[in-house]
Amino acid sequence: MQVTIEALGAAGDGVATAPDGSRLFIPFALPGEVVRPDGPVVLSPSPERVEPPCPHFGPCGGCVLQHWALSPYAAWKRGRLAEALARAGFGDAPVAETRVTPPRTRRRADLALRRRADGSVALGFHARGGGPVEDLSTCHVLDPALVALFEPLRTLLRGLPAFRREGSAVLNLLDTGPDLLLRLDGVPGVQERATLAAFAAARGIPRIAGSGLKGGVTETLAQLGGVGIAFAGVTVAPPPGAFLQATPQGEAAIVAAVLEGLPKLTGRARIAELHAGLGTLSFPLAGHARVAAFEGAPETVAALDAAARKAGGRVTATRRDLARQPLGPKELEGFAALVLDPPFAGAAEQMPALARSALRRIIYVSCNPAALTRDGRTLHAAGWQVAQATPIDQFLWSAQLEAVVVFERPRAARPL
Numbered sequence: 001m002q003v004t005i006e007a008l009g010a011a012g013d014g015v016a017t018a019p020d021g022s023r024l025f026i027p028f029a030l031p032g033e034v035v036r037p038d039g040p041v042v043l044s045p046s047p048e049r050v051e052p053p054c055p056h057f058g059p060c061g062g063c064v065l066q067h068w069a070l071s072p073y074a075a076w077k078r079g080r081l082a083e084a085l086a087r088a089g090f091g092d093a094p095v096a097e098t099r100v101t102p103p104r105t106r107r108r109a110d111l112a113l114r115r116r117a118d119g120s121v122a123l124g125f126h127a128r129g130g131g132p133v134e135d136l137s138t139c140h141v142l143d144p145a146l147v148a149l150f151e152p153l154r155t156l157l158r159g160l161p162a163f164r165r166e167g168s169a170v171l172n173l174l175d176t177g178p179d180l181l182l183r184l185d186g187v188p189g190v191q192e193r194a195t196l197a198a199f200a201a202a203r204g205i206p207r208i209a210g211s212g213l214k215g216g217v218t219e220t221l222a223q224l225g226g227v228g229i230a231f232a233g234v235t236v237a238p239p240p241g242a243f244l245q246a247t248p249q250g251e252a253a254i255v256a257a258v259l260e261g262l263p264k265l266t267g268r269a270r271i272a273e274l275h276a277g278l279g280t281l282s283f284p285l286a287g288h289a290r291v292a293a294f295e296g297a298p299e300t301v302a303a304l305d306a307a308a309r310k311a312g313g314r315v316t317a318t319r320r321d322l323a324r325q326p327l328g329p330k331e332l333e334g335f336a337a338l339v340l341d342p343p344f345a346g347a348a349e350q351m352p353a354l355a356r357s358a359l360r361r362i363i364y365v366s367c368n369p370a371a372l373t374r375d376g377r378t379l380h381a382a383g384w385q386v387a388q389a390t391p392i393d394q395f396l397w398s399a400q401l402e403a404v405v406v407f408e409r410p411r412a413a414r415p416l
């Protein structure tokens with residue numbers, strides 16, 4: 001049997017129709033290619049097919065689209081955002097060109113760890129669908145400062161009894177250097193902590209923290225100096241493993257699109273910000289208005305609050321679980337705009353109050369097109385429109401898509 005690839009699916013697989021009418025999803029196949037699905041074997045390659053730069057492409061689940069030329073790849077991501085908005089009812093949304101971030105810039109990685117029977121350590125990303133760990137010699141998406149830690153980490157973990165069979169290493173590249181969180185299936189003893197401190201000193205890592213395999217209590221195992229990352233000139237001290245936007249370029253593109261989406265503001269204007277994290281958006285926004293920031297994770301909101309107080313009070317940080325206790329219409333009164341940047345699941349519980357509030361502008365930062373469609377539908381049903389949508393490709397060569405979507409009410413805006 002041979003089939004022609006009609007399009008790419010949401011996970012980046014080629015989609016084709018089998019002779020019996022069923023849909024086939026064929027990994028690493030590109031639109032227009034004729035493919036034999038068993039194998040699969042590409043019988044007529046697309047002119048858009050390129051040589052993947054990374055030797056791990058294929059077995060490593062980190063990238064799925066390195067074999068596609070950048071221009072059609074970026075157009076596909078733009079099309080996915082247009083489609084997500086069209087499904088929500090915004091078929092005429094103006095969608096900008098995709099902002100693609102360069103290779104070797106990702107500053108955050110959650111690396112899987114496996115100890116082999118001979119004691120050696122595999123470190124890398126799982127194969128697609130949670131398969132075996134691809135032991136990485138290099139990586140074309142991660143910042144070289146993180147790639148440089150692969151081999152030293154393997155050596156360290158090989159001699160660490162608290163790493164028994166499986167674990168993960170979360171690496172965040174902060175302004176102060178790499179920040180390491182080890183999730184292990186054993187508990188490091190005194191001697192192991194000394195080993196970790198020596199490793200941290202040798203590798204310029206100010207802090208190493210540890211937790212159980214499935215999270216739980218996180219404790220500092222070695223601390224040689226302060227940790228910090230600056231947003232719009234304000235330095236925040238993140239907790240171990242904290243959420244960061246994946247690349248500095250992606251963060252800059254998101255911040256720019258959010259700021260461009262703001263309405264005209266008066267000197268006393270206030271902005272509400274939901275899912276504020278460490279303040280990636282809060283501090284840039286504070287250059288334009290006072291910001292009431294809400295965030296659910298206790299350590300994260302504590303870090304944001306401490307930095308906000310030092311920075312002079314333009315940002316106020318409040319801990320709130322917005323899924324259990326969404327802001328109500330009364331609480332939403334008096335804001336010139338609202339920015340939300342929910343987790344992958346989206347903000348289903350918060351959307352009804354936003355839709356019927358007196359707000360005139362909502363700027364939605366999305367990392368999940370499906371959740372954006374669902375949440376966008378709530379706004380569409382209440383008469384909101386899309387003023388601007390910007391696709392941002394922070395996860396180069398993956399099927400993931402970030403976006404900033406500016407929603408507004410179709411009435412002449414008046415500054416609050």
Ligand SMILES: C[S@@+](CC[C@H](N)C(=O)[O-])C[C@H]1O[C@@H](n2cnc3c(N)ncnc32)[C@H](O)[C@@H]1O
Pocket residue numbers: 243244245275276277278279280281294295296297300320321322323324341342343344367
């Ligand atoms: C995609 S991150 C965005 C963070 C921040 N805006 C940034 O750009 O770095 C989503 C944030 O939502 C927070 N969050 C997740 N669920 C939440 C909830 N139910 N209530 C409040 N915040 C939540 C997470 O802790 C995380 O900080």
